[in-house]
Amino acid sequence: MKILITAQGDFVAPRFDLTAEVVIATVDRGALVGKPRTIIMDRPSPEDLSNLIMEEDISMVICGGIEDRQYQFLAWKKIRVIDFVIGDYQSVLDRALAGELQPGDMLPLTRGDLSL
Amino acid sequence: MMKKTFAVPGEVVLDDLLAGFPHASAVLDEGFKIVTFNRLFEALTGYGHDIAVGVYAEFILRSNMGNSRGQVFQRVLETGEPATIEGDIINRSRKQIPVRFTVSPLHTRRGIHTRGLLLVAEDISTMHATGRATLYRDWSTDIIGHSPKMQAVFEIMPLMARTDASILITGETGTGKDKIAETIHRNSPRGKFQFIKINCGALPPELLESELFGHVKGAFTGAVRDKLGMFKLADRGTIFLTEIGDMPLPLQVKLLSVLDDRAFYPVGGERKEKVDVRVIAATHRSLREQVESGAFREDLFYRLNVLQIHLPPLREREGDIRFLLDYFLKDYATRLGKEVQSFADTALKLLLNYHYPGNIRELRNIVEYCANICRETKIEKEDLPRYLFDQGRDNHAAAAPVAPATREVRADTRAETAPEAKAGGDNWPAVEREMILQTLKTTRGNRSKAAGLLGWGRTTLWRKIVQYGLDEPAGYRGEKR
Numbered sequence: 001m002k003i004l005i006t007a008q009g010d011f012v013a014p015r016f017d018l019t020a021e022v023v024i025a026t027v028d029r030g031a032l033v034g035k036p037r038t039i040i041m042d043r044p045s046p047e048d049l050s051n052l053i054m055e056e057d058i059s060m061v062i063c064g065g066i067e068d069r070q071y072q073f074l075a076w077k078k079i080r081v082i083d084f085v086i087g088d089y090q091s092v093l094d095r096a097l098a099g100e101l102q103p104g105d106m107l108p109l110t111r112g113d114l115s116l
Numbered sequence: 117m118m119k120k121t122f123a124v125p126g127e128v129v130l131d132d133l134l135a136g137f138p139h140a141s142a143v144l145d146e147g148f149k150i151v152t153f154n155r156l157f158e159a160l161t162g163y164g165h166d167i168a169v170g171v172y173a174e175f176i177l178r179s180n181m182g183n184s185r186g187q188v189f190q191r192v193l194e195t196g197e198p199a200t201i202e203g204d205i206i207n208r209s210r211k212q213i214p215v216r217f218t219v220s221p222l223h224t225r226r227g228i229h230t231r232g233l234l235l236v237a238e239d240i241s242t243m244h245a246t247g248r249a250t251l252y253r254d255w256s257t258d259i260i261g262h263s264p265k266m267q268a269v270f271e272i273m274p275l276m277a278r279t280d281a282s283i284l285i286t287g288e289t290g291t292g293k294d295k296i297a298e299t300i301h302r303n304s305p306r307g308k309f310q311f312i313k314i315n316c317g318a319l320p321p322e323l324l325e326s327e328l329f330g331h332v333k334g335a336f337t338g339a340v341r342d343k344l345g346m347f348k349l350a351d352r353g354t355i356f357l358t359e360i361g362d363m364p365l366p367l368q369v370k371l372l373s374v375l376d377d378r379a380f381y382p383v384g385g386e387r388k389e390k391v392d393v394r395v396i397a398a399t400h401r402s403l404r405e406q407v408e409s410g411a412f413r414e415d416l417f418y419r420l421n422v423l424q425i426h427l428p429p430l431r432e433r434e435g436d437i438r439f440l441l442d443y444f445l446k447d448y449a450t451r452l453g454k455e456v457q458s459f460a461d462t463a464l465k466l467l468l469n470y471h472y473p474g475n476i477r478e479l480r481n482i483v484e485y486c487a488n489i490c491r492e493t494k495i496e497k498e499d500l501p502r503y504l505f506d507q508g509r510d511n512h513a514a515a516a517p518v519a520p521a522t523r524e525v526r527a528d529t530r531a532e533t534a535p536e537a538k539a540g541g542d543n544w545p546a547v548e549r550e551m552i553l554q555t556l557k558t559t560r561g562n563r564s565k566a567a568g569l570l571g572w573g574r575t576t577l578w579r580k581i582v583q584y585g586l587d588e589p590a591g592y593r594g595e596k597r
Contacts (some may be wrong), residue, residue: 009185014178015206065178065206076582084208086175102340104208106167 001059002026003096005089006049007038012085012092016066017046023089024056030097046070053079062092062101138308140237143222144173148189151232159310159349160215160237162208164342173235178206181217189233192219205237214241239308259295260443263433269296269425276423277303282375284360284420285398287427290475293398294358296425301354306394309353312346317362325367326383329374335384345382347374347391354394360420361401361412368413375419395420430475437468437479444480445495448487452571456490462497470504474544481544485551488571501547549584552577556586 005012006019013019020043025036041048050073053061060080074081085092087107095101134141134154140161142153150173158164161176168176174183181188181203192199198220204212215237222232259270276283277300285293294313301311319327322336330345346355357363363371374380379390397420406412430437441459449456459467463486472478482501490499551570559565567577581587 011175014175014184015180017206018180018184064175066210067206067212068210071210072582073578076578076587083210086171104341106171 001028002056003060003062003093004053004056004058005093006061006063007089010088010090012062012064012087012089014064014086016049016063016070016083018044019049019063020044022049022052023093024058025093027097030099032093032097036093050074053077060096062089062096137236140239142173142235142237144189144233144235146193146232148173148186148233150176155351156309157237158344159351159353160205160207160213160239162344162349164344166342177235177237179203179215179217179237180205188217188219192221192233196221196223202240213239216240259292259299260440261433261436262439263428263436265428265433266436269427272425273300274303276300276425278305279423280304280306280394281422282394282420283396283423283425284403285396285425285427286403287398287400288429288473288475289400290472290477291427291429292476293400293427294356296427297354297356297358297396297398300396301356301394304354304394306353310350311354311356312350313356313358314346315358316367317359321364321367324364325370328367329370329380329382330385330389331383332385335382339384342382347380347393348389350393351391352393354396357395357397359399360397361399361403361406363412365411365413368416372413372416372419375416430472430479437472438464440476440479441467441483444483445487448484452487454487454490454571455493456487456495457493459486459495460497463495463500466497466500466504478544481548485544485548501544503544503547545584548580549586552580552584552586 003025005023005025006016007013007021007023008019013021020041022039022041023036024039026033039052041052046067050070053074054077058079060082061074062082062085064083064085066081066083071081071083082096082101082103082105084104085101085106087105091107092101092105095105095107130143130152131154134143134152134157137154137156140154140157140159142157143151145151149170150168152165152169161168161178163176172186173189174186181201183189188199188201191197198218200216200218202214202216204214206212218234218236218238220234220236222234224231261267261270273296283297283300285296287293297313298311301307314324314327316324326335326339326343326345328345328347330343330348331339333339333341357371370380374391374393375395378392379388381388403412403417403421407414407417430440441464445456445459448454467482474481482504485501486495486499490496552566555566555569556563559569563577563581564574567574570577572580
């Protein structure tokens, strides 16, 4: 299965609709297959992002805040959405792989430098 | 918990200062992490102190003010000039809320360097709703009616908005209880604060208690973190408990104690939470009968029934049916870009004589159906939903004269939290469901073509397909097969 994380720098992007960067990880039996790849989109667009999620055949989306309309659309497409996640995406991915990531999770922000 | 101080004259306790602000406010440090915030900020974002303090503010705020990497904060910090930006946030209910952000620098008493920032987030959703373009405005928040019974309701509403007493709104389904509650809230001194609606009949008792009063981490299996309840989120605002007659007895006791003490214990909590909330309750049942049968506590009934509004069913609102038919037809014609302008006499006669068990919600759905189906400028009898003909024997003649109606909008809230009305009426959803199925059959399952035939957008069709369970359940959150 494939996991998509909306990203902003090293962190999960605070908003789904303003995301222009995503990280896609392929997972097999709970382990990563290869290196996660990063895709930079032309512009932040929830519609384009939803299309990308469909085209890439994503099974799980990990994001920050997401509007209900977009959430319902993804849920309707049988995509599991873990939303309102705060943290650096690597730790978030690790927790997701361990099957422990829940909506609203806030991971310890280990990095002092937020690359502003 | 020890209160935080900051370098302001006299070492003022910041929490006290922020508590006096009429808008959601937070103080940030030089690294743009949250130092402290007030209850309104808590209500706006859905994050409590324990979680959000020390976290980078934009992660909590989720705004679109072009501050994804703290650019706005950085600018204010460097220039020392405040910035005001209009945008929105996404709250924990996945709702987009228009907000005006003001970011101001905070200095030390002696120093010239900015030591932190004050962030004020003003909820401007009401202003936005009022200023919305006519074509797309949400008429569902209008309250329309000129019958004597509705006039009486309109007369009493301003008086109810001025007091802080509990209100009980009664009336059949579809009579507009939600809208009346919200209008009273918006016009009350609490209007600028939160209006939180919760359906007491929609959740199992355990979940309802947690939703209403919140819970602490570890209170039960799955309670992995503290959660603020609706009462806490509605602090200084209004909580609207709809279908109060369906509230389980044990929770009624807890609600009574909140009304009396203005404080409660979250589920599993040891610390009493104080709240300042106005309660408006609504029900379509007879609470007196429920009291007599032992299903509703008498003391709670009297506590809620300080002020009472009864909304008359549509069949008792002389003249309003015609009035509403014209109003909704005009509205739908504009929204759908249709030429349809009026009802033919035969159709009108049938509509005026129908008894509308689903009240305004049903009437509105009927007009939506007609506006979609009709291909001419006049709605004929054939354009009406079929079930209206089947129920002819149940219809009682309405006293409405077939005369040109005038439009009167008595109260206009157009607030952001207006809930979307669900398809209602006893048989209407079934008719609409059938209509969708038939059209999909015709188009061999092609949804774009079906949406076109029905005169809807694809999104509307999708929403209705999900609503009527014509596809997989929308709430499915499992792995993709």
